[in-house]
Amino acid sequence: MEIDTNKLHALLGVMVNELGAAQNAALVTLGDELGLYRAMAGKGPVSPTELATLTDTKERYVREWLSAQAASGFVDYNVAADRFELSAEQAAVFAIDESPVNMIGGFQALDAVYADRRKLAHAFRHGGGVSWADRCTCMFCGTDRFFRPGYKSNLVANWLPSLDGIIEKLERGALVADIGCGFGSSTIIMAEAFPRSQFLGIDFHAPSIEHAAQHAKQLNNVRFETAGAKDFAGTGFDLVTMFDALHDMGDPVGAVRHVAKALKPEGTLMLVEPMAGDSLADNLNPIGRIFYAASANTCVPASLSQEVGAALGAQAGQVRLSQVLNEGGFQNVRRSAETPFNMVLEARL
Template identity: 45%
Template sequence: MASQTVSQITPQKEIEKSKVDAFLEKAVSDFGAAVSAALVVVGDKLGLYKAMAGAAPMNSAELAARTGTHERYIREWLINQAAGGYIEYDPASGKYTMTDEHAAALADDQSPFFVGGGFQVITAMIKADERITKAFRTGQGMFWGEHHQDLFEGTERFFRPGYAAHLVSDWIPALDGVKPRLEAGALVADIGCGYGASTIIMAKAFPKSRFYGFDNHAPSIVHARSEAFHSGVASSAFFDIAGATNFPNAGGYDFIAFFDCLHDLGDPVGSLKRARETLNNDGVVMVVEPMAAETVEGNLNPIGRVYSGASVLCCTPNAIASGQTALGTLAREKDLRQVARQAGFSRFRKACETPMNRVFEVRP
């Protein structure tokens, strides 16, 4: 196919120009979205959104002065952001403003609506495009830790708002009998904990329980330990470098969680087998996975587009690099259930869901 000419590839028949024009309009829109993703990351890292949040209208010189940046770059950045509808422009004054609603999504990383981490993840994954292109031909994988460092921080910033909004208030209460056990004092393992956001959120909410976060990415564990200290939970939240198939048994866990990571693992059955081995007989495993449908057509929507892209650039390559099974980011519920059964669990149910996640309860 690569050696064919355009005339050989294009069917020799008339095409409807209106349909071509409609597609080209969509493609140009995607051009703008793709290039603007990088500029959102720039604005996030430089504090441009924070400077505009709640502020009076300002021009490029005023924003540059407030943020210690060069006006010429800021001038172009503001045009891009206004063209994308992220900020507003007033032609009469020549100044820009940010609405409170957009500020909640772009300027406040503690907001449940914050999306900056998502852009950080996407731009980090795109940096691996040459490696992934080669992998399409060789079938080789790419480990999580081989990506740009923004992926690790961005992933935590992408998922943390949802965890903070739903984990303690919605997800854990949806699991039969888990919340009372955590309140009384339970032993908990968080597998694939990354920067430790999920572990720390639980440790803050349930001070009588002890939490162990495990991840095979050493820099993430270093960061998680630091976050636990600064969050005041270092005496109840502990972090160690360990893989999902061989994490330590701290004495029989009452609750084991996999947050948005089971689909990344090359041996999901082996990982859940290890969970079964280290879980008390009356314990519970919670598997949180990205939102996905059971059919291809059910995933043909904006969320499916995002998650399938992440699957190609990051999740599936890591699974291929580390094992024989690649569930993919859009793992179907029936496939997850089959993995749990193969690992020795007998009960599997969807406990609840959000627009971005599904939460499953797994029991022996």
């Protein structure tokens, strides 16, 4: 094959950027773990010595870390003063946990991706999957931390109001099930906003449910149970929610069919899924790139570890998701809201 030099140089430029990103991903999680970003937030320009003193770390390591962060554009560097500063925008991404654009959780989940690489390689070669329960524990923390800021920013303010009549029901007092709740962030956010309603968080991963229950101790309108999406107990729900969970399930149609039986006839299923177009070509963009990679590393292996193993993937798109919802008994499906990272589908019987 004859090599086009211009194309080769362009690809090599991309790869240089990729190697830098991969190396710095580890430094981002390290900076979070050691409190380096948080110590810089709002402090103005700091020297490596000052930051090391603030965080009880060693200056030489901190200087090299700061240099790598500056080269990445994650912190600013003043050449004349030889000092580093975390801007307000950088702090929103790296230092402020409640910021809707905090991205640390995504980096934290990468620890699990690399820790579990051999399990994934085995699945690629021999089939089967990698169960959620068999993942490195930082996957659970990172996933919750990545999605929680977006839920806090959008769930009560935008997503629930986009559903027909749901806010009125929640304010009067409704019964809600949150399927695949993980650490319970989505469940707790709703329970805090609507104290007259009762919320049940359900997940098949028992350690996550234990974690969720600990965080909800002060709330008397929420409880958590370990159960699967196809066999959780209870009926008469006004609202069932699934946040970034359906595409991970082995049998999404079976899960939706069970939800249809658990809802009141006039009830609503709110499905929150990763933003995606309906074809590969639609998703060849930076957001699709993230979600396809996450899907190959985590979502598809999780589904293939379960019965049926539908493996929808994190870029299933609205058309495919609507087919699943229709097959599960929901004939009325519409997109009610969206963000750059998520689409919200309202499904009714």
